[in-house]
Amino acid sequence: xxxxxxxTVQNKVFPGAYINFVNRVSANASVGNRGVAAIPxxxxxxxxxxxxEVTSEEFQKxxxxxxxxxxxxxxxxxMRELFKNMTKGIFYRLNEGVRSxxxxxxxxxxxxxxxxxxxxxTKNVDDASKFDVKTLFAGRxxxxxxxxxxxxxxxNHYVIFKKEASLAETxxxxxxxxxxxxxxxxxxxxxxxxxxxxTSFQTLCCPSADDHVKALFVAFTKRMRDExxxxxxxxxxxxxxxxxxxxxxxxxETEESPTGLVYWVTGAEAACEINKTNxxxxxxxxxxxxxxxxxxxxxxxxxxxxxxxHKVGNEVCVLTDINTLVTYTSEKGExxxxxxxxxxxxxxxxxxxxxxxxxxxxxxxxxxxxxxxxWNDIVTYGKQLAVLRAIEALDAEAITVDKGEGKRSVxxxxxxxxxxxxxxxxxxxxxx
Numbered sequence: 001x002x003x004x005x006x007x008t009v010q011n012k013v014f015p016g017a018y019i020n021f022v023n024r025v026s027a028n029a030s031v032g033n034r035g036v037a038a039i040p041x042x043x044x045x046x047x048x049x050x051x052x053e054v055t056s057e058e059f060q061k062x063x064x065x066x067x068x069x070x071x072x073x074x075x076x077x078x079m080r081e082l083f084k085n086m087t088k089g090i091f092y093r094l095n096e097g098v099r100s101x102x103x104x105x106x107x108x109x110x111x112x113x114x115x116x117x118x119x120x121x122t123k124n125v126d127d128a129s130k131f132d133v134k135t136l137f138a139g140r141x142x143x144x145x146x147x148x149x150x151x152x153x154x155x156n157h158y159v160i161f162k163k164e165a166s167l168a169e170t171x172x173x174x175x176x177x178x179x180x181x182x183x184x185x186x187x188x189x190x191x192x193x194x195x196x197x198x199t200s201f202q203t204l205c206c207p208s209a210d211d212h213v214k215a216l217f218v219a220f221t222k223r224m225r226d227e228x229x230x231x232x233x234x235x236x237x238x239x240x241x242x243x244x245x246x247x248x249x250x251x252x253e254t255e256e257s258p259t260g261l262v263y264w265v266t267g268a269e270a271a272c273e274i275n276k277t278n279x280x281x282x283x284x285x286x287x288x289x290x291x292x293x294x295x296x297x298x299x300x301x302x303x304x305x306x307x308x309x310h311k312v313g314n315e316v317c318v319l320t321d322i323n324t325l326v327t328y329t330s331e332k333g334e335x336x337x338x339x340x341x342x343x344x345x346x347x348x349x350x351x352x353x354x355x356x357x358x359x360x361x362x363x364x365x366x367x368x369x370x371x372x373x374x375w376n377d378i379v380t381y382g383k384q385l386a387v388l389r390a391i392e393a394l395d396a397e398a399i400t401v402d403k404g405e406g407k408r409s410v411x412x413x414x415x416x417x418x419x420x421x422x423x424x425x426x427x428x429x430x431x432x
Contacts, residue, residue, distance in 0.1 A: 031274070031347060031351060031381075031384055031385065031388065032347065032350060032351050032354070033087075034087075034202050034270060034271055034272070034273060034274075034347075035085070035086055035087030035088060035202070035270055035271040036086070036087065036088045036089075036090065036200065036201040036202055036270055037082065037086050037088075037089055037090070037201055037202065037203045037204070037205055037266050037267060037270040038089075038090040038092070038196050038199065038201045038203075038204045038205065039082065039089055039090070039091050039092070039205040039207070039263075039266065040091075040092045040093075040094050040188075040189060040192040040205070040206075040207065041078070041091060041092070041093060041094065041207065042093075042094050042095050042180070042184055043067060043068070043093045043095065043111065043180075044068055044075075044111040044112045044113040044180050045067055045068025045069075045109050045111045045113035045114065046066060046067055046068065046091075046093050046109055046111075047093060047109065048093050048095070048096040048109065048110060049092075049093065049094075049096055049191065050092070050093075050195075051090055051091070051092050051195055051196065051199065052066075052090075052091055052092075053088060053089070053090055053091070054066055054088070054089050054091055055087065055088045056083045056086065056087050056088070059071060059079060059083050059089075060083075063076060063079065064137070064138075064142075065142075065157045065158070067079065068109075068111070068113035068116075069113070077256075077260075077286060077287075078207075078260070078263045079263075080285075080286065081260070081261075081263035081264040081267065081285045081286070081287070082205075082263045082264070082266060082267040083267065084264060084267055084268070084284060084285060085264075085267040085268045085270070085271040085272075086266070086267035086270050086271055087271060090196065090199055090201055092192045092195065092196070094184040094188045094189065094192060095111075095180055095181045095182070095184055095188070096110055096181050097110040097111055097112075097178065097179040097180045097181030098110055098177055098178060098179040098181070099111075099114060099177075099178060100114035100115045100117060100175035100176055100177050100178030101175055101176070101177060102117075102118075102119055102173045102174065102175050102176070103119075103162070103165060103173060104119045104121070104133070104150065104161060104162055104165045104167075104173065105117075105119060105135075105159040105160060105161045105162055105175075106159065106160050106162070106175075107158065107159060107160075107175055107178060108155070108156075108157065108158055108159055108160055110178065110179070110180075110181065111178055111179070111180050111181075112178050112179060112180050113178070114175055114178035115174070115175055115176060115177075115178045116137055116138045116139075116175075117135065117136065117137055117158060117159060117174070117175040118135075118136040118137075118172045118173065118174045118175065119133065119134070119135060119136075119159075119170070119172070119173050119175075120133075120134040120136060120170065120171065120172045120173075121133050121134070121167055121168065121169055121170045122134075122169055123169060124146050127146075129148055130146050130147060130148050131146070131147060131148070131167045131169070132144060132145075132146050133145050133146075133147060133153060133167065135156060135158055135159055136172070137158050142156070142157070142158055143156040143157070143158065143159075147167075149167060150162065150163050150164065150165040150166070150167050151163045151164075159175075186210070186212055186213055186216060189208065189213050189216055189217070190216060193216065193217070193220045197224070197228075197230075200230075200350075201232055201270070202232055202233070202269070202270040202271075202343075202346075203232060203233050203234070203235055203266050203267075203269045203270040204217065204221065204232055204233070204234040204235070204266075205234075205235055205262055205263065205266040206234055206235065206236035206237075206262065207259055207262055207263070208236075208259075209237060209258060209259050211239070214236050214237075214239045214242075217234050217236060218234070218236075218239070218242045218244065218247055220234075221233075221234045221244070221246040221247060222244060222246065225246045229349065229353060230350075231345075231346035231347075231349045231350050232246070232346065233245075233246050233247070233248055233269060233323065233339070233342065233346070234246060234247050234248065235248045235250060235262050235265050235266040235269060236248070236249060236250070236262060237249070237250050237258065237259040237261070237262050238250070238251060238306075239324070240304050240305045240306045240324045240326075241324075242305075242324040243305065243324055243325060243326055243327050244323070244324055244325055245323050245324075245325040245332065245336045245337065245342050246323070246342075247323060247324045248265065248269060248307050248322075248323050248324065248339065249305060249306055249307055249323075249324050250262050250265050250307045251301055251306040251307060251308050252289055252290055252291065252308060252309045253290050254287035254288055254289050254290060255287070255288035255290065256287055256288060257287070260287045261285075261287060261289065261309070263285075264283065264285040264287070265278075265307065268281065269339065272321075272339075272340075272343065273388075274340070274343045274344045274347045274385070274388065274390045275388045275389050275390045275419070276340070276421065277321045277339070277340045277420065277421040277423075278318050278321040278339070279318055279319075279320050279321040279340075279421065279423060280312075280317050280318060280319075281317060281318045281321075282315050282316070282317050283309055283315075283316040283317065283318070289309050289316045291309055291310050291311045291316055293308070293310060298310055298319060301319075302319065302320055302322065303326070304326060305322060305323065305324035305325060305326045305337065306322075306324075307319075307320075307321075307322060307323075308320070320423070321338065321339040321340060322337050322338060322339060323337055323338075323339055323342060324337075325337040335418070335420075338420055340418070340420050340421065341418045341420060344385070344390050344391065344416075344418040344419075345418065347390075348385070348414070348416065351381065352378065352381065352412075352414070355377055355378075355381070356374070359377070360373075360374060366403065366407060366408060366409075366410060371401045371402070371403065371410060372401075374401050374410065374412070375399060375400075375401040378399055378401070378412065378414060379394070379396045379399055382394040382396070382399065382414070382416065385416070389419055390418065390419060391416045391417055391418055391419060392416075392417035392419060394416075395415070398413075398415050399412075399413065399414055399415070400412070400413045
């Protein structure tokens with residue numbers, strides 16, 4: 001892993017990009033794609049204890065194969081909430097149980113959903129020496145093969161065949177014995193967090209209602225942002241005490257699930273462009289959101305760093321696009337509590353680090369010409385952000401790239417003024 005994160009003095013050892021974000025008062029790159037989130041889940045089907053990526057298109061087409069249910073079925077509600085906005089999910093199945101099986105095959109994955117499998121074997125109508133072996137999943141045929149013996153069967157997306165079995169006609173033998181395993185623990189979440197350290201995403205989803213698990217995610221987020229230089233935000237439910245720009249605390253509950261809204265918010269925050277905000281955005285998910293707050297409760301919630309939904313007419317909308325940062329300092333002022341500002345700064349941090357690590361680290365000499373080249377790339381990148389109206393007009397002369405204290409180091413000063421969408425209107429109407 002390359003070095004990264006914040007710096008106080010120029011004493012780093014690992015090669016990499018060390019980038020500080022501070023308020024102005026105190027102290028050839030391209031804008032990367034957005035829309036990726038990392039999500040740990042308890043599932044009844046799918047790869048166990050490993051990361052696997054699913055795009056929005058793959059979810060629509062192959063949800064049954066991947067998660068055990070079609071996209072429109074009830075157990076897929078959290079997935080649909082995520083993919084309302086998310087373009088790609090990095091999923092991890094926290095639980096591992098027992099695989100179901102019958103005399104002819106075992107389920108590809110452990111879990112209760114494997115009990116919906118069935119094997120049907122009939123004589124082939126054209127060749128009596130062969131059998132048609134069909135795999136049914138939830139009553140629907142998902143695979144059929146014509147073979148003379150079980151040894152010839154090829155494993156499919158749902159089952160692993162027992163090659164030593166003796167084929168015989170059967171109207172249908174169900175799979176049994178599949179279980180989801182024991183309840184997940186903090187250790188299961190820790191294993192997930194360890195695995196995602198080397199992956200890239202915009203948001204991390206914490207679906208747990210357990211405060212101990214939430215604390216694990218908060219510590220992980222702070223460490224990755226501040227020490228490893230990997231910028232993302234984590235979405236969780238009712239944990240505004242985190243008091244950190246990397247944590248978004250969704251306050252509302254839903255009729256169906258107390259923590260259900262973390263999925264929609266995770267996808268929305270991951271996919272939101274750096275020149276946009278989720279503020280006042282209409283919730284278009286399927287959960288029934290509880291919004292019975294008074295104006296005073298909404299005001300106090302905002303001050304406490306809570307991400308809230310409220311009712312506007314017949315619509316449920318995001319009140320303000322904020323994170324949990326409420327303790328402001330000279331280095332992190334009130335602007336850092338706004339998620340649009342954090343998206344811009346995170347994008348800059350990730351993009352410039354990627355530029356440096358791929359194009360300059362170990363490749364370009366740290367002389368005047370090399371530093372001018374890096375300066376040109378950063379200015380070009382900044383101009384792209386200005387064109388997108390993510391930052392105010394760029395002052396190229398204010399950007400500096402100087403030699404650091406060591407022969408291998410360079411010091412970049414990249415002042416930016418993030419742009420936020422309009423939120424509050426003050427108007428005076430003069431009547432004459």
